[in-house]
Amino acid sequence: MGTVTVRELRNHGGEVLDRVARGESMVVTRDGTPAAQLVPLRRPSAPPAELIERRRRLPRVDPDALRRDIDTVLDPTL
Numbered sequence: 001m002g003t004v005t006v007r008e009l010r011n012h013g014g015e016v017l018d019r020v021a022r023g024e025s026m027v028v029t030r031d032g033t034p035a036a037q038l039v040p041l042r043r044p045s046a047p048p049a050e051l052i053e054r055r056r057r058l059p060r061v062d063p064d065a066l067r068r069d070i071d072t073v074l075d076p077t078l
Contacts, residue, residue, distance in 0.1 A: 001025045006035070 004016050004026050020026055020038045028036040046054070 001027060003027045003029055004038075006030050 002019065002024055004012075006028060009016055009028055016026060016038070020040050023040050025040070026038040027034050028038065
């Protein structure tokens with residue numbers, strides 16, 4: 001969790017909010033004392049029906065072909 005002073009927040013508010021939007025929480029301090037906390041908003045989850053539909057649209061994967069492809073890139077004895 002990062003820390004930012006009130007002055008830094010005032011002078012660089014856009015940059016601070018960009019960091020928060022990327023998932024970082026920030027504590028705002030005033031005279032060295034924590035005064036507030038900025039946290040990223042939770043993104044709403046898709047409804048179950050939409051998740052099921054998204055899953056149906058994913059391409060099919062042949063597990064044997066996937067293993068062969070991985071073995072050509074990685075040492076299969078690992």
